[in-house]
Amino acid sequence: MTLRGFFFDNSRCTGCRTCVMACKDYHNHGEGQAFRRVLDYEGGSCLLHDDGTVTQDAFAYHISLACNHCTNAVCTQVCPTKAMHRDELGLVWPDIDRCIGCGYCTMACPYHAPAIDQELKRSSKCDGCRERVGAGKAPICVEACPLRALDFGSTAELVDRHGDAYHNAVRSILPLPEENATAPNLFIAPSPAALRAEQGDGALANRKELGL
Amino acid sequence: MSSGFDPVSLAVFTTLAPAGAVAFLVLALARLAAPDHADAVRIDRVIALPFATALLGFIASATHLGTPANALHVFSGVGTSPLSNEVLAAVIFLFLVGAYWMCAFKINFPDGIADPWLVVASLAAVAFIACTSLAYAARTVPTWDTVFTPVNLILAALMAGTLLALLFLAVARIERPLLNRALMTLSLVALVFGLGSLLLQQADLATIGNNETTALSLVPHYPLVIAAFALLGVGAEGLGIFSLRRSLARRGRIVVRVAASLLAVAAVLAVRTAFYNLHMTVGF
Numbered sequence: 001m002t003l004r005g006f007f008f009d010n011s012r013c014t015g016c017r018t019c020v021m022a023c024k025d026y027h028n029h030g031e032g033q034a035f036r037r038v039l040d041y042e043g044g045s046c047l048l049h050d051d052g053t054v055t056q057d058a059f060a061y062h063i064s065l066a067c068n069h070c071t072n073a074v075c076t077q078v079c080p081t082k083a084m085h086r087d088e089l090g091l092v093w094p095d096i097d098r099c100i101g102c103g104y105c106t107m108a109c110p111y112h113a114p115a116i117d118q119e120l121k122r123s124s125k126c127d128g129c130r131e132r133v134g135a136g137k138a139p140i141c142v143e144a145c146p147l148r149a150l151d152f153g154s155t156a157e158l159v160d161r162h163g164d165a166y167h168n169a170v171r172s173i174l175p176l177p178e179e180n181a182t183a184p185n186l187f188i189a190p191s192p193a194a195l196r197a198e199q200g201d202g203a204l205a206n207r208k209e210l211g212l
Numbered sequence: 213m214s215s216g217f218d219p220v221s222l223a224v225f226t227t228l229a230p231a232g233a234v235a236f237l238v239l240a241l242a243r244l245a246a247p248d249h250a251d252a253v254r255i256d257r258v259i260a261l262p263f264a265t266a267l268l269g270f271i272a273s274a275t276h277l278g279t280p281a282n283a284l285h286v287f288s289g290v291g292t293s294p295l296s297n298e299v300l301a302a303v304i305f306l307f308l309v310g311a312y313w314m315c316a317f318k319i320n321f322p323d324g325i326a327d328p329w330l331v332v333a334s335l336a337a338v339a340f341i342a343c344t345s346l347a348y349a350a351r352t353v354p355t356w357d358t359v360f361t362p363v364n365l366i367l368a369a370l371m372a373g374t375l376l377a378l379l380f381l382a383v384a385r386i387e388r389p390l391l392n393r394a395l396m397t398l399s400l401v402a403l404v405f406g407l408g409s410l411l412l413q414q415a416d417l418a419t420i421g422n423n424e425t426t427a428l429s430l431v432p433h434y435p436l437v438i439a440a441f442a443l444l445g446v447g448a449e450g451l452g453i454f455s456l457r458r459s460l461a462r463r464g465r466i467v468v469r470v471a472a473s474l475l476a477v478a479a480v481l482a483v484r485t486a487f488y489n490l491h492m493t494v495g496f
Contacts, residue, residue: 039496074350074351074352077292077293078293078294078295078350079289079293080285080286080288080289080293080295080296080299081282081285081286081288081289081296082285082288082289082292083282083285097282098282098285098288099278099279099282100277100278100279100280100282100283100285100286101216101277101278101279102216102276102277102278102295103214103215103216103217103276103278104293104295104350106214106215106216106217107215107217107350107353107491107493108350108352108353108493109352109493109495110352110422110493110494110495110496111495112493112495112496115214115215115216116214116215116216116278118214120278120279121278121279122278122279123216174423175422175423175424175495175496176423176495176496177352177422177423177493177494177495177496178494181351181352181494181495182352203424204424204496207424212424212496
């Protein structure tokens, strides 16, 4: 089976949330529902010196994040009904004919990708726009991104389109979990701000927006 | 959008069901060692009580499901999902015990059937407690995937389950001082070790965190919960010991043991509720 995933150019992303809105629109989501979200990660500070000058080492960056259709997907492993499964396109999504809405996938996913849909009473999450992908198109978030910061495809396709950027990509920047947690199919070209964040003084700035 | 996890119903489940299974184990052993048939019959009737305790917990757990209509698919994850293992173990245990109770209503239910049935049901009870204690072993949830999760659950079940068993034995008019003292001792030991395990866990929480939060910040009141567990537990044990007095009339003994069981269940419930507050992932 060919695994598919997202390529994300962290330097290009301005945090505009067009991807979020396109996803909500395409999936007809109501208020409070979102398969794709943008994490705002910020840190650093301004320093006022004795001579009255100010210097700063503030940084901020954005991560457009949905399900990463992880190679070692913990949601599929804890799911008691095998509703959460990987399909023939390599995409992970819950089969509503099997899901009991127990919420174990929502507890296990370190990206907070699945949630229990309050109308469906079942798990729901990004399915990689499987119908579009099946028809040879890109997921709606990728197509909507005005900065071309997001891409989607198989490894071969991503290598073809991004070359060195793909080869140099990392699978985790703060505050995402370590790559070895679930082996996400998320390939990030980190921004200088994300490298700066490794010093450890940053934090998520939009927890409330993310529902955390 | 929501997580779908309901801490209240799951805390009720993980408090009542394992304790009910322990109480059943005690009754089954007492039945296997019953000196005469009259004792055995009275125990058979009372097996309804641990069964009801465990069943109540199981039903409580089902109330948090969004779509229980799909519940039969739950067995397809046996072997991979710890939740499927737990549900399968619960169904086997409840079926064996419930069916036993109903069959034992037959007059002259032969010991030749009762004894092996109870042995198998006891093994199912052990498997059920074990599977419940491991149900939260999700490798991406560092606060749950620790040795303290199964240890706390098993010790709490022993502490409360033995007191429930004492109550059920009194209801069945089974008076065996040696067994009663053994159960009281086991309950006390489970409380002491349970407290020790909770205190060690409190220290261990300081070492757990993800990129955004620390485990301790999730349960700032954990020392209070442990104190509540200790106080309620000591109260339950005190009443349990008091109930062993020979001077106590049967009705008084039952009343005291009901109070002891309620205190024990409350102690476990406090810890189980805190357990669900401890949820965090390795992410953010």
